[in-house]
Amino acid sequence: MGTEVGIAVTVVYSAQTRDVVEETLRLEEGTTVEQALNASGLALPTPAEGVPLGGQGVWGKKVGLTHVLHDQDRLEVYRPLTVDPKVARRERFAGQGAKKAAGLFAKRRDGAKAGY
Structure with missing residues (x-):
């Protein structure tokens, strides 16, 4: 059994939702990260194309x-x-509404104000 030299790295990219x-x-x-991205051969957008990347990370930690x-x-x-993300949360909250029995407000104590 031969041993492989080097390291194994998985590169993950999603150009759009549900397309990984x-x-x-x-x-x-x-x-380095830059060398790995170049070696990956993935069709990553470049700033020259006008599509900026949101950054990169290793196991969810930005690097x-x-x-x-x-x-x-x-x-x-x-x-x-x-x-x-703050705007998205506000929009979801507005859709649920504090006075409706949905989401966070499905369970309310008797006599409690809406949203508590």
């Missing part, structure tokens, strides 16, 4: 392009946010 591309790469020790990868790392390429 995942590729496992065999790279040399000391490979820079110079971060050195380790064996079994999962390199995730993020899309930019299209909606501010």
